[in-house]
Amino acid sequence: MENISIALPKGRMADSAITLFEKAGIAENILKDISRKLVVNDHKNLMKFMLVKPMDVPTYVEHGAADLGICGKDILLEQKKDCYEVLDLKFGFCKMVVAGPKEAKDSFLTNKRVATKFPNIAEEFFRQKGENVEIIKLNGSVELAPIVGLSEVIVDIVETGNTLRENGLIVIEEIFPSSARLIVNKASLKTKSQRIKEIIIKLKEVVETFKEV
Numbered sequence: 001m002e003n004i005s006i007a008l009p010k011g012r013m014a015d016s017a018i019t020l021f022e023k024a025g026i027a028e029n030i031l032k033d034i035s036r037k038l039v040v041n042d043h044k045n046l047m048k049f050m051l052v053k054p055m056d057v058p059t060y061v062e063h064g065a066a067d068l069g070i071c072g073k074d075i076l077l078e079q080k081k082d083c084y085e086v087l088d089l090k091f092g093f094c095k096m097v098v099a100g101p102k103e104a105k106d107s108f109l110t111n112k113r114v115a116t117k118f119p120n121i122a123e124e125f126f127r128q129k130g131e132n133v134e135i136i137k138l139n140g141s142v143e144l145a146p147i148v149g150l151s152e153v154i155v156d157i158v159e160t161g162n163t164l165r166e167n168g169l170i171v172i173e174e175i176f177p178s179s180a181r182l183i184v185n186k187a188s189l190k191t192k193s194q195r196i197k198e199i200i201i202k203l204k205e206v207v208e209t210f211k212e213v
């Protein structure tokens, strides 16, 4: 039987991703060992789990350092890496939006400045609308940008809307909904086809069971 390696996202998606594999019976108890250790081997099931930054998951999978990975649809659309997206895992729900102060909704600005962690998504969104914008790449706390005059609007993730509210911003336009996805290395799907398909089927069963509850 071949060894299978899986890149899981650190951060807010980690618990749900780990629980999913445990519920599917793919990894038993092994994942509780993940704390500061970045790779955990389940020798019994010939599985290797690695914990990486969410933004790095597609890189590990594209290069084949991981056969499978879990990350948000937002990251897949931003990076457009060369791997297969095979399953919507139905957690990590959020929305990609354009947001800003109320005034920004009503005014049409030329050469608007857009602060974002997602420069490619933002660029493509405004290009399709025929709007000329300047993209300002940030790595976090994006809601600060319009407050301090770094940008007129932002393109960012919204879930509860609390961060926008607390910073006096509103949603101006929705771009797309996002949730966690299972991705697969293209070559692995051919060379380790049987094991990978078994894993996909087991995860799908868990995802569908949760949906019915």
Ligand SMILES: Nc1ncnc2c1ncn2[C@@H]1O[C@H](COP(=O)(O)OP(=O)(O)OP(=O)(O)O)[C@@H](O)[C@H]1O
Pocket (backbone or CB within 6 Å): 009, 010, 011, 012, 013, 053, 054, 055, 071, 072, 073, 074, 075, 092, 093, 094, 139, 140, 157, 158, 159, 160, 178, 179, 180
């Ligand atoms: N507020 C949120 N609520 C629900 N899902 C979110 C939220 N923010 C982000 N997500 C989803 O979870 C994924 C991982 O987000 P997380 O904040 O853990 O990592 P990150 O954005 O790369 O930040 P960091 O730089 O802190 O690692 C995102 O790609 C997105 O799909």
Ligand SMILES: O=P(O)(O)OC[C@H]1O[C@H](OP(=O)(O)OP(=O)(O)O)[C@H](O)[C@@H]1O
Pocket (backbone or CB within 6 Å): 139, 140, 141, 142, 143, 156, 157, 158, 159, 160, 161, 162, 163, 164
């Ligand atoms: O609608 P809410 O439920 O308030 O969630 C939205 C916030 O969550 C994410 O930020 P994160 O917590 O990842 O921090 P960051 O600013 O460092 O990216 C996102 O970028 C928003 O800022």
